[in-house]
Amino acid sequence: xxxxDFSSINNSSALSFKQQKNMIKKLGKGATVLxxxxxxxxxxxxxxxSDKQRxxxxxCAKGCTDIELEFSA
Numbered sequence: 835x836x837x838x839d840f841s842s843i844n845n846s847s848a849l850s851f852k853q854q855k856n857m858i859k860k861l862g863k864g865a866t867v868l869x870x871x872x873x874x875x876x877x878x879x880x881x882x883x884s885d886k887q888r889x890x891x892x893x894c895a896k897g898c899t900d901i902e903l904e905f906s907a
Contacts, residue, residue, distance in 0.1 A: 854901060858892060871898035881905050 861878040874894040
C-alpha cells in the first residue's frame with residue numbers, strides 16, 4: 835500500500851493561516867492593509883448589538899478578499 839504525503843499541503847495551510855492571522859491582528863490595531871489581488875484597503879467589520887444579521891469579517895471593496903469571522907462575547 836502506498837502512503838500519501840500531506841506534509842506539503844499541511845505546511846502550505848499553516849503558512850496561509852499564520853498570514854491571515856497576522857493580517858487580522860494588523861487590521862484590529864488600525865493599520866491599513868491592502869488586498870493582494872486588487873490593492874484596495876481591507877476593512878474589518880465587527881458585530882453590533884443592534885444588528886445580529888450583520889456579516890462580520892475582513893473584505894475589500896471589490897470582494898477579492900472575503901474572510902468571514904465569528905466573534906464571541
